[in-house]
């Protein structure tokens with residue numbers, strides 16, 4: 001525990017917690033060797049400073065101890081735009097507070113006040129494979145967007161695949177989102193992630209237990225997972241293979257008694273083997289944002305059964321040719337060659353595909369295949385920031 | 400005593416007239432060549448010396464100065480040997496000088512006095528005609544290249560002795576028969592591959608025909624073994640034949656690059672350089688005979704197979720040739736301009752492992768996909784009009800059979816080109832792909848529905864401003880293939896389905 005015990009409200013963190021943060025970065029390389037064994041890493045991170053030094057220090061123990069004792073807290077500064085919040089501070093998230101294994105202190109980009117606000121709302125974690133299929137990306141994006149639009153805070157790791165798609169979806173809805181990169185917040189982002197990070201800071205927060213210039217390598221991601229599992233009230237696995245590293249978050253949350261939900265995929269797809277295993281083990285099956293909201297705010301069973309989370313097949317007012325093509329794409333006839341019958345005029349189907357793409361009902365996936373998009377997303381997009389609906393219908397009539 | 404002979408040297412694509420002046424005067428025996436001669440020309444002294452003596456003439460044991468005029472540009476290659484030797488003979492009074500006045504000489508000498516044809520014969524023949532010289536003397540192996548130039552008197556000489564005989568009004572050596580020439584070089588006319596051999600992939604075949612009809616650049620993307628290379632190789636079979644003037648232009652380029660020309664071919668060039676090619680190999684160099692693949696593809700097709708494997712600087716170097724239809728290269732002492740009006744075809748796998756979109760077979764990480772995309776995007780993707788995805792076919796699609804034969808496709812493409820030519824004549828262009836903003840405004844008038852589609856695409860971020868012009872050009876060609884004057888909504892729809900796009904994944908993480 002902190003020796004001083006007093007938190008300077010403006011500083012965000014007490015001296016003891018800041019020293020702890022320094023110690024983690026000094027031990028980062030050593031912690032990385034323990035990252036394979038998640039349980040052991042959890043145990044290590046819940047030790048106090050001296051025990052941690054004793055367990056990890058090895059040959060460098062006396063040198064590190066000396067530096068630790070001599071450390072003055074003035075030497076520990078935050079990066080610009082990053083605030084600290086320690087477990088003794090009034091804005092530290094409640095869900096983390098009374099748990100010895102929680103981080104002592106978080107570095108927050110986006111402001112600790114906003115963090116407290118977002119963590120106070122219902123929090124849903126979205127997770128899954130870093131190597132997702134188009135289907136997984138689409139589902140994660142739509143789910144996060146729907147949840148964010150309903151005021152739910154979406155939390156995920158800042159990683160490739162499902163997590164990025166979910167984050168992008170939540171942010172598209174202008175949404176409340178929390179993201180946990182595996183590095184300190186001052187470490188340079190890969191170029192592809194920079195725009196996502198920039199828009200995250202407009203409406204959400206990035207959190208890290210690691211000091212700003214500290215690379216987490218492997219252990220940073222594992223440490224982040226443990227924070228997600230504690231902050232989230234519910235975890236949705238969108239698409240994951242049955243591998244320990246892809247299932248870890250769901251297992252950790254399940255062990256803490258949190259609700260675990262999973263989205264089904266194709267039985268033949270190895271990318272969904274993990275989610276299917278979770279479903280067999282009793283995870284809740286969710287088809288979209290509505291199902292997740294129903295889990296968060298349980299309704300009377302009679303009412304729930306009548307509400308579909310997935311839109312009914314067919315979109316009201318869609319011209320018959322377009323509806324037919326959309327349905328065919330949904331069944332897997334997702335390339336022009338599969339859609340156009342021999343001898344048929346190819347222009348009709350191509351025009352329909354393009355119209356559906358312009359309406360946002362179809363997108364392009366890997367290899368250029370057409371992918372159905374969630375209708376709600378498509379129509380909202382059309383009506384809101386994009387085209388006026390009347391020009392779109394004008395373009396689609398009378399093909 | 401002084402004697403003069405006419406010769407030519409090739410500098411980039413220009414063939415320049417060279418006045419070979421030789422002066423022989425008393426003094427210590429020496430043989431100097433002045434006038435910016437390169438190594439090959441300076442080495443000529445030894446060859447000429449041996450050739451003259453081995454042909455039964457006397458090599459003057461005096462002071463010989465040869466001047467290559469005008470002196471302002473470098474002269475290269477061994478093609479000047481024959482002219483130098485004849486001028487030496489005339490200057491030393493062994494042959495009459497009169498014969499040299501209106502005759503061009505072109506060829507490399509062997510030590511025994513035999514004459515070998517030098518590369519660039521066709522270009523030299525053209526220049527001889529332009530210089531208003533009566534006659535061109537050269538070796539038999541390439542004489543038919545020179546004979547392609549109408550109104551030029553070509554005389555064959557296989558040795559220095561024969562050349563001297565022709566110069567003094569004697570009979571030339573016989574022209575070798577065509578059959579023996581073919582045997583000598585093992586060269587055959589390529590038979591064109593036919594589109595009817597492609598089974599299935601109808602969408603890609605239709606795109607290929609659109610591309611041929613309008614001159615649009617096109618990228619095929621798909622897993623290995625789906626027929627991308629196969630399709631591209633069939634492009635020449637559906638392109639209209641070269642006109643006579645175009646064929647001559649193409650043949651001269653290839654001749655300057657040192658390729659033997661058998662006859663004027665009406666088949667459009669198809670160049671498929673390996674992806675290890677350098678930027679210089681692609682666009683050419685300033686020196687003689689260094690014609691790049693882009694120029695060799697002039698009036699034909701440049702095919703870049705495995706596009707993502709090409710080095711970035713190489714692809715960057717293609718921007719000017721694609722944009723301007725020519726490339727100019729300036730180096731310290733040389734400069735050259737090559738015409739490069741080619742159509743660009745390219746093929747690539749959709750991802751590093753090649754299986755993206757093929758069920759869940761793709762094993763690439765997001766970072767790998769992003770890197771692959773980055774290699775493709777930028778300068779070049781921006782200049783492609785059509786992007787066609789090919790997919791591995793299931794058995795039911797496999798039995799679709801071929802869409803059409805090359806003969807049918809070429810006829811349709813030709814009709815479409817005819818429509819374009821008459822419509823665009825006033826703009827000084829012939830193909831839809833060449834339409835500028837003005838021509839687009841005039842010839843692509845959309846109805847309300849078409850307009851609505853284009854502006855919806857723009858609002859959704861599916862089209863950039865540049866992408867919009869390309870879309871309209873392609874739509875114009877699709878209408879031309881159907882023989883329709885007005886661009887209809889369905890043409891816009893079909894063009895949109897073939898546009899270069901970004902996938903959802905790319906957009907959601909961007």
Ligand SMILES: Nc1ncnc2c1ncn2[C@@H]1O[C@H](COP(=O)(O)OP(=O)(O)OP(=O)(O)O)[C@@H](O)[C@H]1O
Nearest residue numbers: 596597598599600622623624625626627628629630
């Ligand atoms: N659609 C097709 N119709 C008939 N034969 C085909 C077709 N696609 C492929 N083949 C056969 O497969 C061979 C390989 O095709 P091709 O070289 O065009 O593949 P590719 O798409 O270029 O693959 P890669 O990505 O490996 O270069 C062809 O020579 C041909 O024999």
Ligand SMILES: [Mg+2]
Nearest residue numbers: 627628704746
């Ligand atoms: Mg190939």
